[in-house]
Amino acid sequence: MTQVLELDPERPQQEAIELAASTIREGGLVAFPTETVYGLGADAMNEQAVLRIFEAKGRPADNPCIVHVSSRNMLDSVASAVGHQAERLIERFWPGPLTLVVERKMEVAPSVSAGLSTVAVRMPGNRIALELIWAARTPIAAPSANASGRPSPTTAAHVFDDLGPRINLILDGGPTNIGIESTVLDVTTDPPLILRPGWITQQMLSEVIGPVGRGDSDQDLQRSPGTRHRHYSPRAQVILVDQGLTELLERICRQHLKEGAVGFIGHSRLAIDDAMFHSIYLGAHAKDYAHSMYAALRDIDLRNPRVIVVEGIGDSDEGAAVMDRLRRAASR
Ligand code: TXA
Ligand code: MG
Numbered sequence: 001m002t003q004v005l006e007l008d009p010e011r012p013q014q015e016a017i018e019l020a021a022s023t024i025r026e027g028g029l030v031a032f033p034t035e036t037v038y039g040l041g042a043d044a045m046n047e048q049a050v051l052r053i054f055e056a057k058g059r060p061a062d063n064p065c066i067v068h069v070s071s072r073n074m075l076d077s078v079a080s081a082v083g084h085q086a087e088r089l090i091e092r093f094w095p096g097p098l099t100l101v102v103e104r105k106m107e108v109a110p111s112v113s114a115g116l117s118t119v120a121v122r123m124p125g126n127r128i129a130l131e132l133i134w135a136a137r138t139p140i141a142a143p144s145a146n147a148s149g150r151p152s153p154t155t156a157a158h159v160f161d162d163l164g165p166r167i168n169l170i171l172d173g174g175p176t177n178i179g180i181e182s183t184v185l186d187v188t189t190d191p192p193l194i195l196r197p198g199w200i201t202q203q204m205l206s207e208v209i210g211p212v213g214r215g216d217s218d219q220d221l222q223r224s225p226g227t228r229h230r231h232y233s234p235r236a237q238v239i240l241v242d243q244g245l246t247e248l249l250e251r252i253c254r255q256h257l258k259e260g261a262v263g264f265i266g267h268s269r270l271a272i273d274d275a276m277f278h279s280i281y282l283g284a285h286a287k288d289y290a291h292s293m294y295a296a297l298r299d300i301d302l303r304n305p306r307v308i309v310v311e312g313i314g315d316s317d318e319g320a321a322v323m324d325r326l327r328r329a330a331s332r
Contacts, residue, residue, distance in 0.1 A: 018135060032132055033172075045108065078139050099182045103118055149231060183205075192213070
């Protein structure tokens, strides 16, 4: 049976934190909020515990997990080397949504790194997460707490829907602030490479350490195995359309309405009045999309549409992470 505990995100109840920490120390699975999305955590130094994460999510074994730490010192227990560029980024962006890929220590459970010589590490900017790691006194391996291939969870209810009976405990800290996963930056290469775009943009990174590349060649993708798998998908087929093309959006929705229910997620108002048409309107900024799009995909999916038409946003620095996830959701 999965236990769900509601916590005050500003002043987390210590009994709940202690229970969660001892569950982690005993090799159990605890879902917890971060500032990006909910994570499914296990002791990163305990191989049996980490294997349980893969089993619960149905996650392919070749997709490594992110390790979460609560202090700069704890990074040294999993990383064998931290270069000066990483140090500057840590100073600027931790705690926060930046994951750094660094050379790993042998003590880290092997499946965390899925056979790579590196480990991905971040310090989450969320009180519940930080207090949990602190109380567990061990780094916590945690991929997003969704069933593999599904949209990332931004509420405790999303976690329960996907993983309900398969995990020990869910810490409910309310909806996450950012709503989209961290930026993954490989700092073992020169120049460092963005393996997954996120809330911390290429420009923000360059302002601190100079040139930063975008990993998109096949070789780079080998370095971040997770980016090869199907991701972020609801059950319905997702059709992604450029923003602002209101007439085209309406035409596509009407076409599919002939066959059954249709979902729409976007910021342009569509003049469609049909009981089989289910729309969720978002603000037009990248941060509005990041905050609400996973929940919107899940909510509309519950209406069982055949297709979900999604209006994109600009692919600028800020929109890159949102468009990256939407393109993956739309690719089958
Ligand atoms: O915001 C986030 O990053 C959330 C919260 C829970 O922290 N976590 C998250 O984890 O999104 P996950 O497992 O869904 O995504 C981790 C990504 C994957 O694309 C994976 O391939 C990559 O990080 N990754 C992990 N370890 C890596 C490594 N050693 N080298 C390269 N990429 C790595
Ligand atoms: Mg994930």
